[in-house]
Amino acid sequence: MAKLKLASYWAAACGGCDVAILDVHEKILDIAAAADIIFWPIALDFKYADVEAMPDGNIDVTLFHGAVRNSENEHLAKLLRAKSKVMVAFGSCAHMGGIPGLANLFTREEIFKRVYQETPSTVNPEKIEPQPKLTVPEGDITIPEMYDTVKTLNQVVDVDYYVPGCPPTPKQIWNVVQVIVSGQLPPKGAVVGASEKTQCDECTRKKQEKKITRFKRIATAQPDPESCFLEQGFLCMGPVTRGGCETRCQLSGVGCRGCYGPPPNVLDQGAKALSAIASIIEAKEEAEVQKIIDDIPDPLRSFNRFGIPMSLITRKVI
């Protein structure tokens, strides 16, 4: 059987997905036996020109991680889509926008002003900010243009499969590789490497009765290691997050943050989280309710930490 041709690319990413791929440890040798990785910027020395020279559909599977937030990301998303048979949105950023997606609550102008002028340690009296093009005596220098809005991969190109997680766990990555190698691909559009149920299904913490009278934070209160976070008043996105990661965060003493994305048939993870958590608050009067929810510092970013570009509103109104 001819070796599969794989590619792994990072767009607006942190590198964690690549680290997760390498975290399969010695199984990387099995991957190398079954596939040639013909484009992997973080690890191998192939160039964009190599990809441009390939015939269309040359790559069997591209694992595309990172969100699309500048012109380079967009160009590579479209290029790799053309050169690949199967395009996988790998990791939270490609799937949902991820942490870079939080930038959708600002404009590019606000971000640049903050980064290049307002931060305490910045000295920039001439208010110099990056420009896509600079003309110097030797010619023109260009850098990618940063867009106002972070997009998910499927808002830019057609995506075949989604592997959620920030990053996807090495165990699930190995499962995904085995599916690819077997050739038994699920129907297009499927979420692979994750369960069809929520985190609560896998979570071993004791669940009794949920009545929140006060919200607490890990920074200022000590959670009991045996019982459900929500019952104790600590935020946990478990009820609205797909399982498959073996509840590693909950086992480590923090509530789920929602990185595996919404369960099947949920349009907006943040809205569902809001609904679920509001339902279990124990208060009837508006003033009392307001007092309890004032203890949540930032509902939008807590309920929709990874998925703002994928959410129904996609970005702050501008």
Place this chain on the structure above:
Amino acid sequence: MTFEPKILGILCNWCSYTGADLAGTSRIKYSPNVRVVRVMCSGRVDPTFILKAFADGADGVLVAGCHPGDCHYIEGNYKTIRRVALLKRMLSDYGIEPERFRLEWVSAGEGDRWAQVVNKITEDVRKLGPAKIKRFGASSPRFLDRQDSKAQGPKTA
């Protein structure tokens, strides 16, 4: 031509929908801008409905239910209060003006009040203008079909 807001109204069957009906049978004249959807209880209203309404082009959303203490299902409207309180914070973080989304209690006998409520939200939203929400495929077939892992391919729009 003046801007005519498109406002989605989600009304509970027992109190507010009946109240709106009473406004009709009493032949009260009021703004026609609220499109009404009937649910059994305001506690059924999922925040997703409101966000999807804005994503799909609504300029405003109005949720109406029974007065607290009068819910046909006893506790439903208390859940509504809690969800709306959190949702208002989320909407303001998204930059959606607070006047665009209202929760009102309208009883079955308050036909006049229903008309007042509709007129008020219509005028408030008219002053604000169209909601400027950009959707990057939020309701597109590609987005919807990926939710179902047994999808057979892109659904038609």
